Amino acid sequence: MLLDTASLYFRAHFGVPESVRAPDGTPVNAVRGLLDFIDRLVRDHRPDHLVACMDADWRPHWRVELIPSYKAHRVTEEHATGPDEEEVPDTLSPQVPVIEAVLDAVGIARVGVAEYEADDVIGTFTARAKGPVDIVTGDRDLYQLVDDARGVRVLYPLKGVGTLRVTDEAVLREKYGVDGRGYADLALLRGDPSDGLPGVPGIGEKTAAKLLAEFGDLAGILAAVDDRQAKLTPSQRKRLDAARPYLAVAPKVVRVADDVPLPDVDTALPRTPRDPAAVESLAARWGLGGSLRRLLTTLAG
Numbered sequence: 001m002l003l004d005t006a007s008l009y010f011r012a013h014f015g016v017p018e019s020v021r022a023p024d025g026t027p028v029n030a031v032r033g034l035l036d037f038i039d040r041l042v043r044d045h046r047p048d049h050l051v052a053c054m055d056a057d058w059r060p061h062w063r064v065e066l067i068p069s070y071k072a073h074r075v076t077e078e079h080a081t082g083p084d085e086e087e088v089p090d091t092l093s094p095q096v097p098v099i100e101a102v103l104d105a106v107g108i109a110r111v112g113v114a115e116y117e118a119d120d121v122i123g124t125f126t127a128r129a130k131g132p133v134d135i136v137t138g139d140r141d142l143y144q145l146v147d148d149a150r151g152v153r154v155l156y157p158l159k160g161v162g163t164l165r166v167t168d169e170a171v172l173r174e175k176y177g178v179d180g181r182g183y184a185d186l187a188l189l190r191g192d193p194s195d196g197l198p199g200v201p202g203i204g205e206k207t208a209a210k211l212l213a214e215f216g217d218l219a220g221i222l223a224a225v226d227d228r229q230a231k232l233t234p235s236q237r238k239r240l241d242a243a244r245p246y247l248a249v250a251p252k253v254v255r256v257a258d259d260v261p262l263p264d265v266d267t268a269l270p271r272t273p274r275d276p277a278a279v280e281s282l283a284a285r286w287g288l289g290g291s292l293r294r295l296l297t298t299l300a301g
Contacts, residue, residue: 001047002122004137005110006055009034009099011138011157013092022287030095031102035291038108039298041136041155042269048131049267052103053121054112057083062115066249069196102282106295107274109267116260123256125267126152136164141187141195144255146172146180177209185218188250197254200243202235211236218247270299 012033020029042050059071077085103110111121119141126133132151135142145152146169154167165171169179178186189208191199203211214231215221224230225240232240240247273279273296283292 001041001045001050001134001136002125003038003041003050003052004118004122004135004139004142005034005052005099006058006118007138008037008136008157009096010092012037013089013095018091022285026094026286027091028095028098028286028288030092031098031286032288032291034099035102035288035295037157039291039295042295042298045134045155047134047269050108050269051121051125051265051267052108052110053118053125054100054110055118056112056114056116058086058117059084060115060117063253067197067246067253069198070253072196098282098286101278102286102288102292105273105275105278105282106292106299107270107272109265111262111265113260113262116257120257120260121262123258124260124262127258128262141192141254142256143167143172143176144180144184144187146183152180176205178212182212182217184251184255185212185221188218188247188254189221197250198246200239200246202239207236218251222247272300 009030013030016029016033016036018027018029020027020032022028038050041047059075063070064072071086074087075084076087079085100110111125112118113121119139122135122137122142123145126135126145129150129152132153133145134153134155135145136155136157138157140156142154146154146167148169155164156167157163158165172179172183176183176186186205186208188197189200189203189211190205191197200208211221215224221240222244224232225237279292279296282288
């Protein structure tokens with residue numbers, strides 16, 4: 001089981017009231033919410049391995065160089081070296097180091113790699129997996145990894161993590177008209193304002209799905225642009241032809257990497273805390289109470 005950790009703690013932050021606070025009054029709603037999420041996921045799905053995948057760089061420069069608008073609207077401060085600063089709620093930012101400390105003390109593998117997003121870490125773990133993989137994320141970008149033949153599914157939270165949409169290829173075909181392999185091409189054609197991806201003007205989701213059904217993939221669509229016998233409307237041909245510079249670079253931006261240099265880490269689900277003293281100290285300092293106790297009980301079981 002691979003967790004898109006930032007996606008989940010953002011959901012926890014907005015789903016758990018800020019009145020949930022540490023003894024000193026600091027909000028810990030995202031911390032406790034995430035621990036409750038993980039507890040529920042482990043109880044319901046019993047994974048053998050669990051990795052909390054992190055955004056070491058939420059907006060890698062190599063993606064921005066290809067498409068400068070990539071996530072640009074979320075930047076609060078740009079840096080020439082190192083990750084840009086992302087717009088994050090004031091009460092969430094201080095909770096992230098606490099989340100990291102608690103995961104480390106419990107012994108849940110936590111992996112982020114410089115110059116890569118959590119999606120890329122997830123993509124690489126998925127590519128290397130020898131068995132089924134469940135990816136827990138509220139980000140549709142990771143639908144591109146869904147693969148029935150390999151047992152790769154996305155568990156998409158609809159409400160907390162108590163209600164998850166189990167997304168396999170049948171769900172993707174019904175909802176989007178593509179399978180996992182086709183989802184990245186669909187996404188780059190239609191664009192995604194939340195990620196600053198322009199897409200091809202005039203090519204929405206339904207049109208993109210029809211083009212992919214007709215021509216197979218992005219390469220097939222671009223070949224059709226050059227083939228006057230291909231079934232494209234004049235406006236589609238014109239729009240796709242004009243978008244060639246974008247379509248030349250978009251695949252590298254949209255497709256998750258599967259070759260990230262992952263550290264050597266023990267991903268086995270921990271049965272006992274890695275650092276019991278740190279767990280006790282963190283529980284007392286941040287008032288994590290029942291959330292942490294429940295998770296430790298579930299892991300021990």
